[in-house]
Amino acid sequence: MGARTEPKIIQYLLIFLALAFFSLFIVLPLVCVFHNALAKGWSIYLTTLQDKDAISAMKLTMITALVAVPLNLVFGVVASWAIAKFDFRGKNFLLTLIDLPLSVSPVIAGLIFILLFGAQGLLGPWLMAHNIKIVFAMPAVILVTIFVTFPIVARELIPIMKSQGNEEEEAAITLGASGWKTFWLVSVPNIRWGILYGIILCNARAMGEFGAVSVVSGHIRGLTNTLPLHVEILYNEYQSVAAFAAASILALLAIFTLIAKSIVETVIVRKSI
């Protein structure tokens, strides 16, 4: 027995405990989703997925992610340029503010947009007078999704950009390259895997957000239902197979996210050695 190991029997016991806990809390729910989705066979599974409301929910989920992810990506790259490349006062305070959406309950995230744009909200009367609908319509669904996924890309990019230092950019500028050219040809290629990593995580959250979207969407079938909301409605109507079929699409997205994430992680670790 070495100085850094436990007796074999304790090792096996701990591995058993960890795997038992892990199976109960992670593996079993995952198996349960697919088991219930396929409870009545493949053909029923595929039919429920082609339901009109299911398809429009998938569409809205995709549109939401297609708007939210690029916007937060641009923000993430710009914010990490300011924060990682420069030393300025109040930087830590700014970082805390950027992280805020992560520590706000999803329901509160939805609530603040109701308070801002709702009928009784601050801008409500003005919006109503101009016939602009934000709450209980697609704009609010997209806005809250941007809010809850706001820090994700920035949080991944800032440490990566910081760890690379400023030398390469300074060399490019000294040699006469313009700021934009330096940014596009030096900085962006250096963080491209970090960008991909951020997109993967941001997209997963954008497509899966439930609580915040649930507050502002109004649950209008075929119009403001995202896929997670569609799952809720079906489940509450005791349409178990259909609910789990829609849920299985989201579970597949989660598995795909984890696989893509670990591939990108391996690449980043290999590059940094």
Add this chain to the structure above:
Amino acid sequence: MSGPFVRKSILPGFSLSLGFTIFYLSLIVLIPLSMLFLKTASLGFKEFLEVIMEPRTLAAYRLSFGTAFVSAGINAVFGFIVAWVLVRYSFPGKRIVDALVDFPLALPTAVAGIALTELYTPTGWVGQFLQSWGIKGAFSPFGITIALTFIGLPFVVRTIQPVLEDLDPQIEEAAASLGANRWQTLTGVIFPIIFPALLAGVTLALARAIGEYGSVIFIAGNMPMKTEIAPLLIMTKLEQYDYTGATAIAVGMLLISFLLLATANFFQWLTSKNLGKT
């Protein structure tokens, strides 16, 4: 702090990038969040307290914070074991287990919610065993705790893991060569080093659990006074167009969470300070 606002650099684009960052941050996060305080300010302190002190609100707070605490405690123990096993031992399928630790973060909460409910109802795979032992799985505080444990696990494991990986092997060897047995090394040397990380991870899990909605509402049962969590009560008030009540409950929740986080940060600061001294 003194000196200029920004240290001189030959890199361009500082004002542009910082300006855009602050603009987008204000637009998406700060202005919407400030609505919470604007609304509360219009409320008056007495009215605010009235909503907060309603028996139904108090019961929801107690349930939310109580179940969040228990689940954070469970994750402190099992999260530590999972992180330890992943860093120190090798076993088949370790890479898959490591990747799947993030599953609760990647899986949409509504999916987690319906899957856990299905497992823990009296006829479910786990629920039927609990039933025979006289435990009510779904639609009880027990079920809520299960859902919150699921959600919190990655926060604890992912905060401890890097600290365990970076642990200097010489420290343990020194302890062993000075005559400490393995248990003494573990409790007297390793545990104090990872304690700040454990506390940080548990705090993150706790913060997430307090506000969690999607994975809980299906399994909770949502009976007022009994199994109604605070975020759901906010939702109920909103559905009744009681925006004032909803805001008051939300602000109360944020205040308690803020106090908890501040306490945890203080302990973390205290332990890391003590660690630095010895």
